[in-house]
Amino acid sequence: MFNQEQQILEQIKEANNILITFKRTWTGDSVASALAFYLLLKKMDKKVDIIAEPFDKSASFAFLPSFNAIQSSLDNLRKFIVSLDISNAKVGQIKYKIEDNTLNFIISPKEGFFTADDVHSRSGSFKYDLIITLDTPDLESLGRIYDNDTEFFYQVPIINIDHHPNNEGYAQINHVELTAISTTEILFNFFTFAFPDLIDEDIATCLLAGIISKTRSFKTQNITPQALSVTSLLVKMGARRTEIVNQLYRSRSLAVLKLWGRVLARLNSGLKNKLIWSVLTDVDFKKTDTTEDDLSEVIDELMINIPQARIILLIYEFTKKETATKATKVQIYSPKNVNALDLFKSFKPSGTKKLARIIIDKPVSEAENEIISAVKEKLEQLSL
Numbered sequence: 001m002f003n004q005e006q007q008i009l010e011q012i013k014e015a016n017n018i019l020i021t022f023k024r025t026w027t028g029d030s031v032a033s034a035l036a037f038y039l040l041l042k043k044m045d046k047k048v049d050i051i052a053e054p055f056d057k058s059a060s061f062a063f064l065p066s067f068n069a070i071q072s073s074l075d076n077l078r079k080f081i082v083s084l085d086i087s088n089a090k091v092g093q094i095k096y097k098i099e100d101n102t103l104n105f106i107i108s109p110k111e112g113f114f115t116a117d118d119v120h121s122r123s124g125s126f127k128y129d130l131i132i133t134l135d136t137p138d139l140e141s142l143g144r145i146y147d148n149d150t151e152f153f154y155q156v157p158i159i160n161i162d163h164h165p166n167n168e169g170y171a172q173i174n175h176v177e178l179t180a181i182s183t184t185e186i187l188f189n190f191f192t193f194a195f196p197d198l199i200d201e202d203i204a205t206c207l208l209a210g211i212i213s214k215t216r217s218f219k220t221q222n223i224t225p226q227a228l229s230v231t232s233l234l235v236k237m238g239a240r241r242t243e244i245v246n247q248l249y250r251s252r253s254l255a256v257l258k259l260w261g262r263v264l265a266r267l268n269s270g271l272k273n274k275l276i277w278s279v280l281t282d283v284d285f286k287k288t289d290t291t292e293d294d295l296s297e298v299i300d301e302l303m304i305n306i307p308q309a310r311i312i313l314l315i316y317e318f319t320k321k322e323t324a325t326k327a328t329k330v331q332i333y334s335p336k337n338v339n340a341l342d343l344f345k346s347f348k349p350s351g352t353k354k355l356a357r358i359i360i361d362k363p364v365s366e367a368e369n370e371i372i373s374a375v376k377e378k379l380e381q382l383s384l
Helices: 004-014 028-043 150-155 183-194 201-214 225-236 241-249 254-265 282-288 292-305 364-381
Strands: 017-022 047-051 078-084 090-099 102-111 119-126 130-134 158-162 173-176 268-270 275-280 311-319 326-333 355-360
Touching (some): 004 158, 004 173, 017 028, 028 183, 183 201, 183 225, 254 282, 292 311, 355 364
Parallel strands (some): 017 130, 275 311
Antiparallel strands (some): 078 119, 311 326, 326 355
């Protein structure tokens, strides 16, 4: 009987047109995994596309090889075929026109005539015959890519490769390794097993970028001897470590550094540093020439430098356009095994278990007290 890696290899060999996709909340690991697999399949002369829902912070990964190959929507996924029986009449001319949202085909016979019984229709096969999902715990995490074409994901075989313990095992082949620190580490092991001669400098760079991103350049506590060994081998294969680190961690703008300063100046903690939070106002964003999109970089730094934190909150003021009144947004990051969505369920959060967002229709001074009191109570109940 084949093991999982052998099953994946056989599926790839049999496939003619492959779709690679990943969760809508892009991470360095998911993007790098997709690009590494894409480059390898291209070297096998496979037809392959990467498609994922657009993400605001995607530019952070634009330095990776073939980044521009990532598309934002599933187009021409399935053909609809209209068939005409021409055994009783020959076609002379074909035209079409659109009227009232109806597409009319006008077929003029050379001789004889056509009847309604001569016309048949059917759906053709899907464009892709294999789907590979990477670093994606469930199909709903794909966002619109899944929501708009649900039937496609239930009719085409899926290979699911991930390292997260909350992966739902939704595919025909579920290759989930909980001991790996990243999906790119899993891909390295698979590539060296199945295609050792195809790993070039670009593929190695993508794989290493995923590991570096996942470990915040080897500053997190989840680093394993296996991950360090894989890193060493990737560097020997030509992975551009300096470029990766420079692009991901040494290219902060002056504006973002100023924003960090304001966050750090107001940093608070509770429950023995298990809860960390800071508060910003409209003025802070204006003075530093930044936006809320820049806060993700601040969260990264807090997570690296305060590893005991279970919940990190950035609470910031904004002006509601429709009423010109002040309200509050909160970004909640949960680096440990705490479900941010469940923790803030009463505030109707959006986002993911790791990164959730809420909006409170109150000035930031009132919202801070409300949110901090609520989260302290929840964390105490969880005995964290």
